[in-house]
Amino acid sequence: MDGISDVAVGVKRGSDQLSTYKNTISGTDCMNDGASNGSDSKKLKVDAAPPSRVLHIRKVPSEVSDAELIALGLPFGKVTNILTLKGKNQAFLEMGTEEAAITMVNYYNSVPPSVRNMPIFIQYSNHKELKTDSSNQQTRAVLPAVSTVPSLSSDNQEAAGTSPVLRIVIDNLFYPVTLDVLQQIFSKFGTVMKIITFTKNNQFQALLQYSEPAHAQQAKQALDCQNIYNSCCTLHIDFSKLVNLNVKYNNDKSRDYTRPELPTGDGQHSLDSAVAAALRKDSSLLGALNPLSAAAVVAAGKVALAGQPGVLLVSNLNEEMVTPQSLFTFFGVYGDVQRVKILYNKKDSALVQMSDCNQAQLAMSHLNGQKMYGNVIRVTLSKHQTVALPRDGLDVQGLTKDYANSPLHRFKKPGSKNFQNIFPPSATLHLSNIPQNVTEDDLQLLFTNTGGTVKAFKFFQDHKMALIQMSTVEEAIQALIDLHNYSMGGNQHLRVSFSKSSI
Known part of the structure; x- marks a missing residue:
């Protein structure tokens, strides 16, 4: 894991070292660029540059971090x-190969990129590499953590030839693990072609396909x-029994990075029948990690969550039944x-403000597509940063509620066992x-009085808990x-919470 959590450190060091280099960049790339003042009124007037592994990024928000810009390139290579x-x-991003840069530019030409909800523009630079002057040779290794890939030992060559597809099970899912997080982490070891995420046996899982089996072996090692x-x-x-993933939709559950034209599928299930059948044949994964082992935060995961709001837009609600x-x-x-509003x-839609963006992502990943009062709800991140409270006397229907001081929050106590028991x-x-x-x-x-049918029941030994x-x-x-919070008498x-167990 050395290097994965060092990205942010490498970025900071590289940024400092590059401060003396900024004046050596030619003005050619920046010529007549409206990004210098954030205006769209000016357009780039120079001829398009030929392919180069150095990319020129325009309209970059002033508060953006280097790590967020690096995250744009990681899915396509080093x-x-x-x-x-x-x-x-503006910014310049140097990719490991010209091929990776071409793939990145082609992708973002069809899927316009944005950073912190602001559109940016990516094109080839006239520079073939980001050079350093003789007095500052260290800037050649700005991102050793990103550019270093462990070698594959000869003993593992045969295993690497089995499949380029990895099956990934994620335990103790407290923070959300999105497609972007997986893409950024696993791209360190090779080109990620496709990812499918799903929940099976109450566990969040993913299938991830590399361009080469050797890359899959390196990532597994x-x-x-971790x-x-x-x-x-x-x-x-x-390793999965599959050797190729058939991705039908590009959405929050599946992605084919080689085919950006795929439809979103409008909530359709990402797994086709062949994948589902292969999952049943896949070997079970090896034992659990020792809970005492130390592991660093992956910088790429932080990048995926940075700057995102903690407000969710929930739609297709049953407006006759739903309440704050x-x-x-x-x-x-x-x-x-x-807060809930x-x-x-449009009473079939609501805004739900979580305490932070991590919790918003977690709720979205688990609740999007679930049935509530007979309706399949849709949960997405909202453009709003907060839910505004109405002025006194204006909310006569009680559509907005402030729960900031509610005693029913499950996660207000640091170290609570609730953190370890979050399941779909x-x-x-x-x-x-x-x-x-x-x-x-x-x-x-x-529980029968709620309108459902009880299929099984089991008390724990002390009768204070049950399934x-x-x-x-x-x-x-x-x-x-x-x-949940139903009064049982005697204060x-x-x-009530969801369980991963079965009876």
Whole structure:
């Protein structure tokens, strides 16, 4: 894992070292560029440069970090150098090969890039490399962590030839692991062609295809049983039986980086029948990581989450049934909800403000596509940075609620066990804080009254906790919304969460 968490350090060091180099860049790339003042009124008037592994990036937001710009290039290959011109809102990114630069430019020509929700422009530079002067030779190694790939030992050559596809299981999923996070981490070891993410057996998993089997072997050697973030999001990696992934849609669950023209699929499932069949044949992954092992934060993961708002837009809600309280309870499984606002003129949509962007991503990854009150809801990141509260007396329908000081937040206590028990919605619910005088029949009746069918029930040994299985995930969601914090008498309130276990 040496090097993965060093990206940010390398970037900072390289940025400092490059300060003396900025005046050596020719004005050719920057000529007549409206990005120097952030205006769109001026256009680049020089002829397009021929392909080069140095790329010229324009309209760069002044507050952007080098790491965020590097993240633009990582999916396409090694990034070997960077130079930012803050005063001109421009940057130069040097890729490891010209082929990687061409692939990157072609991709962003069809999928316009943005940083911090601002569009940027990428083109070839007239420079063939970012050179240094003789007094500052160290700038040639700005990003050793990104450009260094471990060698493949001869003993593993045969194994590397089995499949370019890795199967990745992620345990202890406290922070979200998006396609972009996986892409940035695994691109260090070779060109990532395709990724499919899915949930199976209540575990978040991914299939990731490299251009070469050797790259898959290198990634497995370096990343298996490592954490993406400190003490969580543990990677368990093995080779898949598949040798090629058939990706139908480019969306938040699957991506074919070689085919940017693919449709989004409007929420269709990313797994085709061949992939699903192969998953059933894949060997189970090896044992769990020792929880005491130390692992550094992966800088690429931080880049993917940096600068993103903590507000979610939830749409296709059942407007006859949904309330701010039901959204607070449902989304509160994945973070501390601060505010909820059902839109006055579009009551099938709502804004949900989480306490930070990590929790917003986590809620989005688990709840998008789930059924709530009979409707399949859509959850996306909102452009809003916060949910505004109405003026006194204006919200007569009670559509906006402030939960900042709610005693029901699950994650307000540092080190709480709740951090270790975050799972996708499932038909099995975990119950806790059960009074000693409450029987199995009492609880079964309580959960049946939510409109669902109880399929199985199991008390833990001390009878303070139990598992209860509803007939469907939708019924379990309904039961959680209705019964989390339900008063059991004697100042005791039932705690309900999704379980990874089955009865």
